[in-house]
Amino acid sequence: MSDVTIAAFAAYATLAVNGAAAAFAGVRWWLVLPSDAIWPLLRAGQVVAGAQAAVAGVLLLWGFAPNDGLYWLYALLPVAIGLIAEQLRIASAEQVLENRDLADAQAVGALPAAEQRSVVLAVVRREIGVMALAAFVVAVLALRAALIA
Numbered sequence: 001m002s003d004v005t006i007a008a009f010a011a012y013a014t015l016a017v018n019g020a021a022a023a024f025a026g027v028r029w030w031l032v033l034p035s036d037a038i039w040p041l042l043r044a045g046q047v048v049a050g051a052q053a054a055v056a057g058v059l060l061l062w063g064f065a066p067n068d069g070l071y072w073l074y075a076l077l078p079v080a081i082g083l084i085a086e087q088l089r090i091a092s093a094e095q096v097l098e099n100r101d102l103a104d105a106q107a108v109g110a111l112p113a114a115e116q117r118s119v120v121l122a123v124v125r126r127e128i129g130v131m132a133l134a135a136f137v138v139a140v141l142a143l144r145a146a147l148i149a
Helices: 003-031 038-061 070-099 105-109 113-148
Strands: none
Touching: 003 038, 003 070, 003 113, 038 070, 038 113, 070 105, 070 113, 105 113
């Protein structure tokens, strides 16, 4: 198997998993229907993106020379996108609390049950939106990596 084939396979795998994660999470975000299946799919996308970066590293050590030097950016940037998305996901809970003038999670506990559910749904929805967008960006980067490998 050639280096180009290996690079393209890793990129297409990243595209497939992250594309599916972005589509599923995006639809669930849009419909305001959280699902337990979203998070494992998003995490699988992050693992596959990390594996693509590892494959790119091994190919670099083997002396792989892609047709375009941007391949390295497209192959490695998804890991950075995942890290940034995780930070934004963490910050999303704080943003929801600030928007509702709540000091912290304990303040949410003092709310009536219906309002607590509303706050939790808002946090989860924002987290899903952030991660779905990140998965979409990773899928686009993976497509570019596959096309120029």
